[in-house]
Amino acid sequence: MSSGELMEYLTKWFEDNQTLFIDGIISLVVAFFIVWLGLKLAKFCSNLVMKLLEKKSVDKAVSAFIASLLNAILVAAVIIAALSHVGVQTATFVAILGAAGLAIGLSLQGSLSNFASGILISVFRPFKAGDFVQAGGVSGVVKEIQIFSTILTTPDNKFVVVPNAQVTGSPITNFSKNDTRRIDMVIGVSYTADLQKAEALLKDILEKHELVLKEPGYTVGVSALNSSSVDFVVRPWVKTSDYWPVHFDLTKTIKLELDKANIGIPYPQMDVHLHSVDKK
Structure with missing residues (x-):
């Protein structure tokens, strides 16, 4: 062509x-x-x-x-x-x-589940870095919220990686969310103790403690008559950051003050009764 x-x-x-x-x-x-x-x-x-x-x-x-x-x-x-x-x-x-x-x-359904849970945590923010929480069966301070996992540091300084799906799949307790917390203590005294004197002493300890908040007010009262003791509930309110220092200090102070007042703190005990049997 x-x-x-x-x-x-x-x-x-x-x-x-x-x-x-x-x-x-x-x-x-x-x-x-x-x-x-x-x-x-x-x-x-x-x-x-x-x-x-x-x-x-x-x-x-x-x-x-x-x-x-x-x-x-x-x-x-x-x-x-x-x-x-x-x-x-x-x-x-x-x-x-x-x-x-x-x-x-x-x-990748496991990874996708952790990713979706990470998004939920980031959007709804049940906790943030620095909060002390109980989540996924682990208690510790939140160090980092990653895409697939949450990093916690336990009170004994263990590094724990918790999958986000495990965090959102179980109850989350945030101990740092509110500014105040209530300390719940149970103090047992002997049945021979003067209950009014014991109650007044416990209230006086709380009144004098500088870290116990005035509002909301504390609670002191008889809660139970157990087999070996009469139990008082002692429930003061403190700042969240002061929870453990006050808890430790009150436990020590209450023991010392009860000893000074000769109010016994009983421990579980058993009375054994011996009966003589006549031999025929």
């Missing part, structure tokens, strides 16, 4: 397929515009979500992960939309992605 014939053939082909050719170019331009605009919107949405999470005081690591995950999902949707616009069959591609996502989700 000569060059003249080739040019004639190409010209005729272009004339016959001019509409299809132009439509294809337009589709490519529109697809390019979809990708360009979609990427811009994906970035805008991910940045917006990250800013909103930061305003809610969500941990930066969690907010960054959520923003990047949202960005990846939006980018995938934009690419699928662009391919679909140029005539590429994306149904099979979407089905493959769905199956792969399901397989990955099943294999």
Whole structure:
């Protein structure tokens, strides 16, 4: 085929397929515009979500992960939309992605559960770093809230990593949440003791202690008549930061003052009675 014939053939082909050719170019331009605009919107949405999470005081690591995950999902949707616009069959591609996502989700369900729990902890904030809590069967000071786990330091300085799903799957006790705490003590005195004198002595100890709060008021009263003792409940209110120092100090002071007043603190005991039996 000569060059003249080739040019004639190409010209005729272009004339016959001019509409299809132009439509294809337009589709490519529109697809390019979809990708360009979609990427811009994906970035805008991910940045917006990250800013909103930061305003809610969500941990930066969690907010960054959520923003990047949202960005990846939006980018995938934009690419699928662009391919679909140029005539590429994306149904099979979407089905493959769905199956792969399901397989990955099943294999990582434990990690995903911990991740979701980490988001819940960061959003609802049942505790924060520095709080003393009991969570997931562990008591300690919260050092760090990570995406998949919460780091605690126990009172004896053990480093404990608790999965977030375990934290949210059990009751959470935050001992640092409120400014004040009540100390609950049970003090037993002997049955021969003067109860009014013992009660007055316990109240005097609380009145004189400088760290015991005046409001709300303390409680001192007889709570039980046990087998070996008459039990008083002693319930003063203190600042949360003073809980253990006051608890230890009151325990020591009460023992010393009861000894000075000759009020006995009994311990469990058993009386053995011997009966003589006449031998016949």
